[in-house]
Amino acid sequence: MTVLDISDQLATAFAPTTGTSSPAGVYIDRLIKMYDGMGASVIFYGNIASQMTSGGSATVDFILQGDNDPAFGTAATVCETGAVAVASLVAGYEFKIKIPRLPTAYRYYRLAVTIAVANLTGGSVNAWLTNDDMQDNVSYAAGYTVA
16 A cells, blocks of 8 residues: 655655755655654655756756755765656656665655756656555556546
8 A cells, every 4th residue: 555645745846947956845754654664665756747848958866865954954865866868757757766764864854856967947746755666557447448
């Protein structure tokens, strides 16, 4: 079962344009119960809500950061996607990184996005932490159509 709630969200329709940025004031506080199970793995999951565009050949790196300060003055990278070409970042594109266990050294977690080569001119991303993989193979009964 996938648990998605506001305490697990890292970004909703976040639209970065340049450099390294994060949704202002949006982070997960691990003192709030996340229902991820004691010592269970967690998935850093995101999807492109609207296609990302650039006047050049931009790349985007989606990063999960951890810190003990909600201002993220000494943020550390927990995991990252690596540079993804903007041409790949169409609506519906997904990234998933399974983390065996979130480091207990950090209380707060947030999404950071690093844009390189060229600025973005449009697009947005949703991101969250979840305790279970997202279902991407929805099946329906034979003869059933979805309009």
